Amino acid sequence: MNDARRPPAAVLAVTLLLALGLGACGKHAPDAAGQAADVDVAEVVSKRVAEWQTYSGRLQAIERVDIRAQVPGTIVKVYFKDGQTVKKGDPLFLIDPRPYAAAVERASAQVAAAKARAVFTTADYARAQKLLAGNAISKRDFDDRFNASLTATADVKAAEAALTEAKVNLDYTAITAPVDGKVSRAERTVGNIVAAGYSSPSLTTLVSISPIYADFDVDEQTYLRDLSQVGQREVTVRLGLATDEGTPRTGKVASVDNQLNNTTGTIRVRAAFDNPDGALVPGLFARVSVGAGAQHPAILVDDRAISTDQAKKYVLVVDDKSKAQYREVTLGNLADGLRIVDTGLKPGERIIVSGFQRVHPGDVVHPKVVPMSGENDPVATR
Incomplete structure (x- = not known):
């Protein structure tokens, strides 16, 4: 062949590199597109539940007594240790x-x-x-x-x-506990001269332990639906502390205030709870749940499956082709540890509960079926 018709060496080299590159892309691109993310998938729970409205409350002792001297004199004995539990009639102080x-x-x-x-x-x-x-x-x-x-x-x-x-x-020189409860520290010790009367300094404080009150405010709708008949029937409430899962303690509504607060639109409620272990301490904040009447059918999901898109809440539904689909949902209250979904899901649908960080709507996933509760599975970080 005539040398004038031969392509330059540089052109041949570029052509060869392009051919190799296209071959590589053609070889690996289908594999990358075919990779499916491993995710945990659970079927939504469909059952009848009774909703509970949860409010913030504060614990209050049923009986709180500031211990003061009723006669003046010198303290010669202190019978208790700080924080001790005492019975009614137990000696606390002795004035000379x-x-x-x-x-x-x-x-x-x-x-x-x-x-x-x-x-x-x-x-x-x-x-x-x-x-x-x-x-x-x-x-x-x-x-x-x-x-x-x-x-x-x-x-x-x-x-x-x-x-x-x-x-x-x-x-009066022998000061005893007027009620069962737990004493605070001794504010006046042996050798101190104390005065008598209401204006005198408190020697210590005594609060009852069990039962204990939880005070909280409910909205007008909850009052009309659940609490307007207090006094004619018992109303059950639940309570949980900051370290509790849910609201494990059960109590009864003891009283409801006699008027609605016009400024906040709420009414004050007081519930009583047994406290045999003394874990409920006056002054603690607590979550108090009030029942919402009869059971009704509901769709429930684990809170960890719910994501936020600006002001919207959504879940990723896995269809019959193992594709993730974006689904906006409207949420309700907690029931049996799960979140009620008012709109957006139907019975039988499956949603991603773990691993959705690696998934976008429309992606094919590799689902692993797990229980909806997910209590034994690590909670995904959102």
Whole structure:
């Protein structure tokens, strides 16, 4: 062949490289397109449920007592340890009883003296009655003896009242628990002189443990639907703390306030819960769920399967061709640990509950069927 008709060497080299590149692309492109992401798929749960509205509440002790001295004096004993659980009647503090014991003895002596005086004046009055009958005493002297008898009788009552007061004050030196509960720390210790009365410093605080109240506010609709008949029937509520899964504790509505707050549109509710383990501490925040009446059919999914697209909530539904389909959903309340889906899903449909970070709508996936609860599976990070 004539050298003039031969293509240049550089052209041949470029042509060869293009051919090899196209061959490589043609070899690997179908494999890349055919790879399907491994995902966990669960069928939506379809069953009858009773919805629960959940509100934020705060725990309150049914009985809370600020322990104060009722007589002044020096603290000579503290019987409890900080945070100790006590029973009604258990000793807490002892104020030096000696001055008050002496006051009791003095009052007892005054009672004895008053009674002796009363015996004498009564006998003298009886003699005056006989003398008056024989005109042996003047009317004025008779009236004086009668008045002395009445005064002596009154003095006995006054002395007995003083003795009773002295005994009460002596009893007040031994400060005991007025209710069952848990005490706070001792604010005044041995050797401190304390005053008496409401304005005096608190020695410690005692709160009851079980049962315990949870106070929370509900909206007008919940009140009309579930709480307007409180007093005529029991209304069950549930409670959970920050560390609890769901609301495992069950209690009863104890009272509902007598008016709606016009500013917030809510009404105050108080529920009572047994607290035998003492885990419910006054002041803690809690989640309180109120039942919404009769059961109704519902679609439920695991919260971890729900994603957010701006203001919208959606899930990825896997169709019969193993393709992921975008599905916007409207969510309801929790029921049995799952989220109620009001609109967007139908019974029997399957959704991706784990691994959806690697999937886009329209992608083919490799589904692995798992239970909807997913409690034993790692929760995907969204």
